[in-house]
């Protein structure tokens with residue numbers, strides 16, 4: 001299994017069967033940027049999947065984390081020369097090696113990358129042809145963010161929104177009301193493609209998915 005191009009310049013690495021690692025997205029081209037990095041135990045597979053595309057760890061400029069759970073951040077320890085980004089709330093707890101918050105305790109993990117960069121309220125990343133706005137979407141964790149490109153109509157939704165489901169709100173710092181508010185906020189975006197933190201990417205009927213997921217939290 002390797003990275004698969006799912007939109008122009010966007011590649012997806014789905015986890016191996018049986019792994020609870022997150023999806024990993026690569027914005028590849030002149031600049032190479034990852035969105036989330038999966039479990040630490042699957043980091044070797046991530047590095048070898050990048051190598052198939054001719055990309056070395058030192059070629060990864062940034063890892064943009066959607067939130068601080070261990071199944072999204074563990075692979076980032078392989079990119080010590082890259083900028084590692086996260087929200088201030090979640091990033092502080094990762095840097096404090098909080099095993100409860102990161103779900104490391106629950107999932108039997110113990111890897112904590114050093115988060116050095118924190119999103120501002122209106123953070124925009126220009127990466128190749130994409131302009132990704134980091135949108136604060138609390139609810140799954142307090143510091144969860146999604147990334148949205150208004151021109152490409154692409155939404156990277158982390159563990160906030162999936163195909164046919166919403167994220168858990170019963171973990172540390174999660175909140176059902178906040179999650180409902182975040183889903184409602186995302187529903188107002190003109191997203192045609194949904195690239196979630198787990199499960200399948202969605203390239204059609206995205207509006208119907210929003211309607212379904214809003215109803216789940218009513």
Ligand SMILES: [Zn+2]
Nearest residue numbers: 067069140159
């Ligand atoms: Zn999560």
